[in-house]
Amino acid sequence: MSQRFIQQPLGPPAPTLAPTQPVSLHINGQAHTLYIAPWTTLLDALREYLDLTGTKKGCDHGQCGACTVLVDGKRINSCLSLAITHEDSRIQTIEGLGTEDKLSPLQQAFIDHDAFQCGYCTPGQICSAQGLINEGKAKTEAEVRELMSGNVCRCGAYPNILSAVMEVLHNEGLIMEDKAWSAGATEPEIAPVEPPKK
Amino acid sequence: MSHSTDYIGKPTNRVDGPAKVAGTAKYAAEFNVPNLLYGYVVSSPIAKGKITKIDAAPVLALPGVQQVFSHENVPSLAWLDRSYKDDVAPGGSPFRPLHDAEIKFSQQPVALVVADTFELARYAASILHIEYEEEAHETELVKHIDEAYEPGRGKTGYKPPKSRGNFGKGWKQGVAHMEAQYSHHAQHHNPMEMFASTVEWLGDKKLNIYDKTQGAFNSQQYVMKVFGLSKDQARVVSKYTGGGFGSGLRPQYQLFLAVLASLELQRSVRVSLTRQQMFSFGHRPETLQHVALATAEDGSLTGINHFAVAETSQFEDFTENVVGWSGTLYDCKNVSLGYRLSKLDVYTPLDMRAPGAASGSIALEIAMDEMAYAAGLDPLEFRIRNYSDFDQAQDLPYSSKALRKCYAEGAAKFGWDRRTATPGSMRDGKLLVGWGMGGGIWDASKQPAVAKASLDADGHLTVSSGTNDIGTGTYTIMTQIAAQSMGLPLDAVTFVLGDTELPEAPVQGGSWTAASIGNSVVEACTKLGEALLKQAQKMDHPAFKDAKIDDVEFANGQLRLRADATQAVVLRDLVQASGEPKMEAENSTTLAKLELLKPPTHSMHAHNAVFVEVKVDPELMTVHVTRVVNAVAAGRILNPKTARSQVMGSVVWGISSALMEESVMDHRFGRYMNHNYAEYHVPVNADIHDIDVIFVSEEDDKVNPLGVKGIGEVGLLGVAAAVTNAIYHATGQRVRDLPVTIDKLL
Numbered sequence: 001m002s003q004r005f006i007q008q009p010l011g012p013p014a015p016t017l018a019p020t021q022p023v024s025l026h027i028n029g030q031a032h033t034l035y036i037a038p039w040t041t042l043l044d045a046l047r048e049y050l051d052l053t054g055t056k057k058g059c060d061h062g063q064c065g066a067c068t069v070l071v072d073g074k075r076i077n078s079c080l081s082l083a084i085t086h087e088d089s090r091i092q093t094i095e096g097l098g099t100e101d102k103l104s105p106l107q108q109a110f111i112d113h114d115a116f117q118c119g120y121c122t123p124g125q126i127c128s129a130q131g132l133i134n135e136g137k138a139k140t141e142a143e144v145r146e147l148m149s150g151n152v153c154r155c156g157a158y159p160n161i162l163s164a165v166m167e168v169l170h171n172e173g174l175i176m177e178d179k180a181w182s183a184g185a186t187e188p189e190i191a192p193v194e195p196p197k198k
Numbered sequence: 199m200s201h202s203t204d205y206i207g208k209p210t211n212r213v214d215g216p217a218k219v220a221g222t223a224k225y226a227a228e229f230n231v232p233n234l235l236y237g238y239v240v241s242s243p244i245a246k247g248k249i250t251k252i253d254a255a256p257v258l259a260l261p262g263v264q265q266v267f268s269h270e271n272v273p274s275l276a277w278l279d280r281s282y283k284d285d286v287a288p289g290g291s292p293f294r295p296l297h298d299a300e301i302k303f304s305q306q307p308v309a310l311v312v313a314d315t316f317e318l319a320r321y322a323a324s325i326l327h328i329e330y331e332e333e334a335h336e337t338e339l340v341k342h343i344d345e346a347y348e349p350g351r352g353k354t355g356y357k358p359p360k361s362r363g364n365f366g367k368g369w370k371q372g373v374a375h376m377e378a379q380y381s382h383h384a385q386h387h388n389p390m391e392m393f394a395s396t397v398e399w400l401g402d403k404k405l406n407i408y409d410k411t412q413g414a415f416n417s418q419q420y421v422m423k424v425f426g427l428s429k430d431q432a433r434v435v436s437k438y439t440g441g442g443f444g445s446g447l448r449p450q451y452q453l454f455l456a457v458l459a460s461l462e463l464q465r466s467v468r469v470s471l472t473r474q475q476m477f478s479f480g481h482r483p484e485t486l487q488h489v490a491l492a493t494a495e496d497g498s499l500t501g502i503n504h505f506a507v508a509e510t511s512q513f514e515d516f517t518e519n520v521v522g523w524s525g526t527l528y529d530c531k532n533v534s535l536g537y538r539l540s541k542l543d544v545y546t547p548l549d550m551r552a553p554g555a556a557s558g559s560i561a562l563e564i565a566m567d568e569m570a571y572a573a574g575l576d577p578l579e580f581r582i583r584n585y586s587d588f589d590q591a592q593d594l595p596y597s598s599k600a601l602r603k604c605y606a607e608g609a610a611k612f613g614w615d616r617r618t619a620t621p622g623s624m625r626d627g628k629l630l631v632g633w634g635m636g637g638g639i640w641d642a643s644k645q646p647a648v649a650k651a652s653l654d655a656d657g658h659l660t661v662s663s664g665t666n667d668i669g670t671g672t673y674t675i676m677t678q679i680a681a682q683s684m685g686l687p688l689d690a691v692t693f694v695l696g697d698t699e700l701p702e703a704p705v706q707g708g709s710w711t712a713a714s715i716g717n718s719v720v721e722a723c724t725k726l727g728e729a730l731l732k733q734a735q736k737m738d739h740p741a742f743k744d745a746k747i748d749d750v751e752f753a754n755g756q757l758r759l760r761a762d763a764t765q766a767v768v769l770r771d772l773v774q775a776s777g778e779p780k781m782e783a784e785n786s787t788t789l790a791k792l793e794l795l796k797p798p799t800h801s802m803h804a805h806n807a808v809f810v811e812v813k814v815d816p817e818l819m820t821v822h823v824t825r826v827v828n829a830v831a832a833g834r835i836l837n838p839k840t841a842r843s844q845v846m847g848s849v850v851w852g853i854s855s856a857l858m859e860e861s862v863m864d865h866r867f868g869r870y871m872n873h874n875y876a877e878y879h880v881p882v883n884a885d886i887h888d889i890d891v892i893f894v895s896e897e898d899d900k901v902n903p904l905g906v907k908g909i910g911e912v913g914l915l916g917v918a919a920a921v922t923n924a925i926y927h928a929t930g931q932r933v934r935d936l937p938v939t940i941d942k943l944l
Binding site: 017048053055095108111122145148151152153156158 | 217225317
């Protein structure tokens, strides 16, 4: 049994390709003008044209959160956004949050709580956590877990990410709960209960 | 006497932490060398057949497209199979990208489009017209059990399972029995960083290759053999690796394609795979297992039967140790084991975190739970009654085994004694509560590796070895070891890795890096210490005149007499007096290589016991893993902070394997249908709750001088089974086909 299978192209070749054009971006307090095609994503603009490789590509489909950056203070997936649509925005990447010599409180907390292993999802996690802090919604562990769930960590550092974020929320006076956020798990006690008699 | 520089065993922040949190750590696709071209891979939509036509002309006509590589224009490369075999290759004939028109698996790379920009390469790849002659494919393992065969010697590290005693007799002796079949589907590693190679063309076939790999030397050897390059021409650099889990043990095809394009176009080229293409190579093989157990009146096992059939490709025999552990973990005279492979039209499977053991422990540890219920025993008590104090499989004593402590300390922390045995008997409000347990065993192994210690005239120590850090903490633990060995503070020590210009080290895998590189670092530092002592003696320092290396110690940046710490000389001064810019020493691997030839005198393994709580909504049957305690016995723990993270990650993997992870094959197309991060489910933060890691104390002076066993894999064992057992305890439903998705419980 054999049959022909023709891989249909997605479309005919374009008669002319979209030309590159100047795109002005305001990133980490600096203005940049790039000459890029309009189909260039913000993620690729950062990584391939500006050498801001702290922002990571984990799926290119908005599924993993590794490419999270802050646009006007809000966290977005930079892989799902074209650079050209952000000419009027203030963009902040991991490089703009702090440097190795001058880490932001979140960056330091991620180190102290060992909130990463391979480090590849880390810039996205930190930008996402910064966005979460900016939003001001998350007050409890459960809320932080939920609202940090757009960022996949394949190494499984989630409990440490949680404690790092909780510590920063606590230190910045954003949550009332008075608790020392150690790196790691809490231990709820649950006693077994017999089922109700039928 | 203890020193402030005694870092081994102390929780220590990652030394590579600042680079990782600041975004300055550079991964393979992040080296933006000048005049870079971009390659985009075109993948086969069919699982079997051949390419009949590739119409590259319209693509090549696009301004900015440099070349379309396919089997039609690849230059003649190495001819023999062995040139394509990497260090970790199984038996068979390795896949050669763009070799001929034949399609052997879905998503096989069939072309590489190279263009001036990434955007253009991606677009050009999307309009490349290819025609295929499709043939019938076979991808359904369950239909090919009868054709399964014994794989023979298999790849390095594979141990054909050995039966012992007489299982049939043992089965008859038993008063309680269980027998069941277990299965799990293919799983893909999916490290966060996608595979990528940036090849920097330096002229005259000289390349700097930034590769995503777990073994820079393995990638280098592969490139040298396939493309006929010298060591100098193929330098491989891999300083940061965004997760591996085994996927980077073998060179992946983007390395071949990027090097090919660079050599042909004499330009620098980057090839990155897409997340979809991350499902186009090695994976944990789908495995079907059968376990039968029998027990005597007292609950002792009278017979163990464990048989597994796993998938492999048509061209290689991928082997892993699935059933062998069942002959070691519990005490039993009559053990019957079997392992077979069946060839399918898929890519060759690949070691994935705790390869073999993770699969085998799913079947064995669920079966142990079933057996405990059949024998009327508590699952923990049942395991303790069948505790193995002597490795019957190897006929050797254990070098150390603190599994009893794992059981005791894990159970105490979890509160296991409050468990009521009857399924469905524990509740939290309306939620069903289930408590389950499991555990496992993993090899403590060590490979020959070279490390170099180099002290400069400023007193800064640089230790180097061409190993990797895939997130495991290698940078950090090696810095700790070196700092303690030379009595220096952590910030006076730098550990360098991931470069073929450094001393040679094996791939990072098998949980052997801490032992292999760690002991090499100690040896290199010891040799450096001897050189420093000699230098002190050359300088006519009277106190050291007759001193032997055992008479001195390194502390506070000084070499000093153990007997009289006031007799000291600053290390920096010794280097300056030597007249050289630095003093260096390397360990020798001669003994380590000979040791591999010696028959082992002890069975050397790490163990764990894991306790899991689930809560199940009785109406919706949604499962939440609310609490996990994982107690691990793995010898000396070098850095409890990073080690805990590794085990915690393993627990997340176990939960994932139990409840979510599955590469779903549509057999009509022979293709994994959920090949993206949204449909290939892995846990997110909201899925993960309390995870408690315990390292029980375990001293072992036989396993290696440092007494470490490695913890990258052992923490995963038994987790998926424990979750499944907890679900049984909560609901009374025994699911034997993982992952346990809601549809299997409703």
